[in-house]
Amino acid sequence: MRNHTAINTFILLGLTDDPQLQILTFVFLFIAYLLSITGNMTIILLIFVDSHLKTAMYYFLQNFSFLEISYTSSCIPRYLYSLSTGDRTITYSACLSQLYFIYVFAITQFFLLTVMSYDRYVAICKPLHYVTIMNRRVCRRLVIGCWMVTLLLMLPLFILLLGLEFCNSNAIDHFGCDAHPLMKISCSDTWLLQQMVVICSVLIFILTLVCVVLSYVYIIRTILRFPSAQQRKKAFSTCSSHMIVLSISYGSCIFIYIKPSAKDDVATNKGIILLNTSICPMLNPFIYSLRNKQVKQAFTDLVTKLYSSQGTREILK
Template sequence: MRNHTVITTFILLGLTDDPEMQILTFIFLLIAYMLSVTGNMTIILLVLVDSHLKTAMYYFLQNFSFLEISFTSACIPRYLYSLSTGDRTITYSACVSQVFFIYVFAITQFFLLTIMSYDRYVAICKPLHYVTIMNRKVCKMLVLCCWVTTLLLILSPFVLLLGLEFCDSNAIDHFACDANPLMQISCSDTWLLEQMVIACSVVIFLMTLVCVILSYVYIVRTVLRFPSAQQRKKAFSTCSSHMIVLSISYGSCIFIYIKPSAKEDMTMNKGITLLTTSVSPMLNPFIYTLRNKQVIQAFKDLVTKLSLFFEKMSHEHDGEKNNILIA
């Protein structure tokens, strides 16, 4: 902390003070977090080991799963610790670090979802050139651009956030550190920071949304020209999972970030943030895989290989035991 700042630790008030509700919240979040990490790690592993999933779509899905794990891990484990121990304090450095990583992972997700929309556009509207356009080098460059653009956009607001002074209250009305509740308790003038947060949110939201809409306008126009109803159904099916995830992400963004002031009531913000940081990362792996035959088949193949491996290990272990007994 700088010399002019009095407060060096914050208190995260969480969602509720009711002990019974805290127990239920802990159980719910723990299960959701474990399912989220397990589901997304499974996708990452499948894309790594299965040769049939080496296309651009699955490369982006793998990166999206990594972001999901990182995003939910930036805030949920800390809140689980708080619920289990009753320790609600968090240091200044840990708090601003949490703000930084939450925003980096969340914003990068939006850019990656936009890239995934473009990937679906190329796959459906230009199928013959898909492998050429979406080659490995291009995919890596697009993912890198997502990260770089995010860092450039949040740099200025984050520097202003670091300059805030906290002289009186240190109670953050949230279960995780976030820019809006921090601005609420700051004794500095937060007008410029509020305007920058709103401006960045609107720019990111509109920029990505326009790209997504354009991609799907071309996709729908192309699909409707398909002569076969079966072809149209298959094409829409490949986009349905992505469209569901887009709806959840943009719907949450509207409620959390597109708002006129940080001085508003935080109750709805906390509820939506909880769903965004726990439920969405848990559901997204299932949304992407339940209707994807390639991923399901890759999962079955992996389970079969693991079963054979452990069976072989078991037989070898039994053979060694028999040799020892005979000796």
């Protein structure tokens, strides 16, 4: 009997074989990755040190920033290494590990975005009970719940992935390990795995999207009842950053997985996935910081403190 150790090394074909495009891709991804790590780490640090950012909304934002760092770090550094060295090989265990972490972080993001929608619903529709409902214990349980549900959903899929046999081709038509390219080159029967991937993807997408839409239907209905235009504007501004992130996340997901794609669209889908794993994590800190006065004020206060402490040390010297 054949087993999956018949082939223990894969070759990632990447996006392009053009050397000039590879250089441009490397520079673009390297800058985007640095900005993503810097921006999200700044958000995490600000929420950790600033006493004004201790509400449920910022607790979820801090966890979301951690997920963004983890998500982009699970695939972009490996592709940067491949572009810089020309080494496109990846071991079987490394490939499955990368695939597992990419899926875990991506799915957890969708559940956390849903929780953040519920947080905005409570803040707008039940403001007097917000602190009571969204207390620290509840927030912790919601975040842990996001992780637990994701891990439980991934367990049967990952067990089936571990059972795949590879005996003919080892070339993966992608810049990273993904379930669909792996199933294409497998010599095992992948029907059950394909059905489970589709069912889980649709269920997660539909379930989270319905919860998000319902939350915002109630939010918008409540905001429209506010007597003052200034109150309505302020209420919409508290949700605007989250709505932009939701649009980007669900929009890219719809484009990649929902629309029918022919073989000619494979390169386009790879490009969109690359942007989703590099640009979205980079944009989110700017979206939340530029549209949020409290975050901007916290950043200003931190810079002022650092500058003052530096000046004090200079005087003492």
